[in-house]
Amino acid sequence: TLSDRLTATFKSLRGKGRLTEADVDATVREIRRALLDADVALPVVRDFTTRIRERATGAEVVGHLNPAQQVVKIVNEELVGILGGETRRLRFAKNPPTVIMLAGLQGAGKTTLAGKLGRWLKGNGNRPLLVACDLQRPNAVNQLQITGERAGVDVFAPEPGNGVGDPVSVAQRGIEHATRHHYDVVVVDTAGRTGVDAEMMQQAIDIRAAVKPDEVLFVLDAMIGQDAVATAEAFRDGVGFDGVVLTKLDGDARGGAALSVRHVTGQPVMFASTGEKLDDFEPFHPDRMASRILDMGDVMSLIEQAEKAFDADQAQAMAAKFAADEDFTLDDFLQQLQAVRNMGSLKKMLGMLPGMAQMRQQLDAFDEREFDRIEAMVRSMTPLERRQPRIMNGSRRARVAAGCGQSVSAVNDMLERFGQAQKMMRSLKNGLGGGGLPGIPG
Ligand code: GDP
Numbered sequence: 001t002l003s004d005r006l007t008a009t010f011k012s013l014r015g016k017g018r019l020t021e022a023d024v025d026a027t028v029r030e031i032r033r034a035l036l037d038a039d040v041a042l043p044v045v046r047d048f049t050t051r052i053r054e055r056a057t058g059a060e061v062v063g064h065l066n067p068a069q070q071v072v073k074i075v076n077e078e079l080v081g082i083l084g085g086e087t088r089r090l091r092f093a094k095n096p097p098t099v100i101m102l103a104g105l106q107g108a109g110k111t112t113l114a115g116k117l118g119r120w121l122k123g124n125g126n127r128p129l130l131v132a133c134d135l136q137r138p139n140a141v142n143q144l145q146i147t148g149e150r151a152g153v154d155v156f157a158p159e160p161g162n163g164v165g166d167p168v169s170v171a172q173r174g175i176e177h178a179t180r181h182h183y184d185v186v187v188v189d190t191a192g193r194t195g196v197d198a199e200m201m202q203q204a205i206d207i208r209a210a211v212k213p214d215e216v217l218f219v220l221d222a223m224i225g226q227d228a229v230a231t232a233e234a235f236r237d238g239v240g241f242d243g244v245v246l247t248k249l250d251g252d253a254r255g256g257a258a259l260s261v262r263h264v265t266g267q268p269v270m271f272a273s274t275g276e277k278l279d280d281f282e283p284f285h286p287d288r289m290a291s292r293i294l295d296m297g298d299v300m301s302l303i304e305q306a307e308k309a310f311d312a313d314q315a316q317a318m319a320a321k322f323a324a325d326e327d328f329t330l331d332d333f334l335q336q337l338q339a340v341r342n343m344g345s346l347k348k349m350l351g352m353l354p355g356m357a358q359m360r361q362q363l364d365a366f367d368e369r370e371f372d373r374i375e376a377m378v379r380s381m382t383p384l385e386r387r388q389p390r391i392m393n394g395s396r397r398a399r400v401a402a403g404c405g406q407s408v409s410a411v412n413d414m415l416e417r418f419g420q421a422q423k424m425m426r427s428l429k430n431g432l433g434g435g436g437l438p439g440i441p442g
């Protein structure tokens with residue numbers, strides 16, 4: 001799948017200190033191939049890879065993010081951008097009823113969607129009415145009635161036995177019915193064909209002109225691969241639409257439709273349908289879809305949290321300090337503790353990383369309030385004492401303890417812990433590696 005391909009590509013970047021032009025080339029080529037194989041439209045692929053190349057070139061270790069992580073971050077951001085950035089919500093009419101018209105090929109999932117949308121709207125406190133305007137297929141009206149019943153939503157349908165009927169007039173009467181009976185949202189289900197044809201498109205155009213919907217939603221089967229783009233263009237140029245609903249995202253859709261349709265038509269994906277059941281439906285969130293494609297939602301939020309916590313300048317200052325062979329001081333110690341704290345739920349973060357169970361246990365034993373105590377003690381020390389903790393004799397320790405309302409033995413513990421952290425920092429600097437976070441007891 002697209003996810004697997006991208007993940008494999010990123011893996012090959014792991015452990016690199018700096019990305020060479022050749023690395024970037026190879027990565028971009030791989031991403032390009034993966035996107036094409038996933039049926040993403042060519043212009044979209046071109047745009048996307050150009051941007052990735054520009055942004056990834058020269059990526060080096062900045063603070064806590066290694067080049068591989070940076071590339072993942074860039075790809076993620078670009079994916080979110082291609083998918084439309086923000087979630088686009090339904091626009092409701094100032095004067096109800098809000099009219100939502102569904103358009104799309106036969107089998108795209110319009111009728112199923114009408115039920116899902118109805119149920120979702122009802123759950124949000126609306127009073128929706130479904131209107132059956134597919135009078136082409138013999139069973140279509142009946143299908144909508146069954147769907148509506150399951151969804152607990154009323155359906156307006158032409159009276160049986162009136163011949164084929166006129167979908168435009170049914171749509172108009174449906175809206176009149178809604179107004180009269182105080183429904184606040186009308187979902188108009190329409191007919192589709194297996195392929196785009198002029199007659200079907202004209203019918204959709206006529207319905208649109210007659211009922212002036214607040215939203216025309218183009219319903220697109222995500223499984224149709226490269227055909228998605230041509231179909232979307234035909235509907236854009238025909239009836240026109242304001243938003244897209246992707247259906248059958250539960251199948252082995254390769255992601256191409258999702259990534260192409262927004263870019264190609266300029267209209268956002270608004271909802272996603274992920275199964276045949278009424279509940280398999282959700283507003284479309286570009287960021288979540290990008291994570292799903294990257295298959296690394298947790299890793300991404302981890303990177304973001306780490307980024308927030310560690311100020312890049314601070315990290316660089318610390319690195320420079322080590323390079324200059326300066327020693328790790330209590331100020332550094334305090335800064336590190338604060339950075340760790342800023343990560344918020346550290347335990348939760350560590351839980352996201354594989355192989356961190358042991359570390360997590362250590363943290364469980366570490367009382368959050370311990371941070372407060374340590375901070376208070378360090379703050380009670382003079383700048384000189386923080387830089388040269390070895391001058392901390394008995395009377396200085398007693399003064400610090402009194403200054404922050406802690407016992408002398410607590411001060412002793414803290415200095416002991418700092419001593420361990422200092423040792424660890426020295427060994428890290430000497431390239432010995434070593435696990436754990438400085439200052440956190442093992
Ligand atoms: P319409 O012709 O556009 O009205 O499409 P239908 O609503 O009749 O759906 C066609 C078929 O696709 C039906 O068998 C639905 O159960 C199925 N279907 C609709 N949406 C989804 C979906 O999100 N996932 C899956 N797996 N099947 C879907």
Ligand code: MG
Pocket residue numbers: 110111112134140189190
């Ligand atoms: Mg239908």
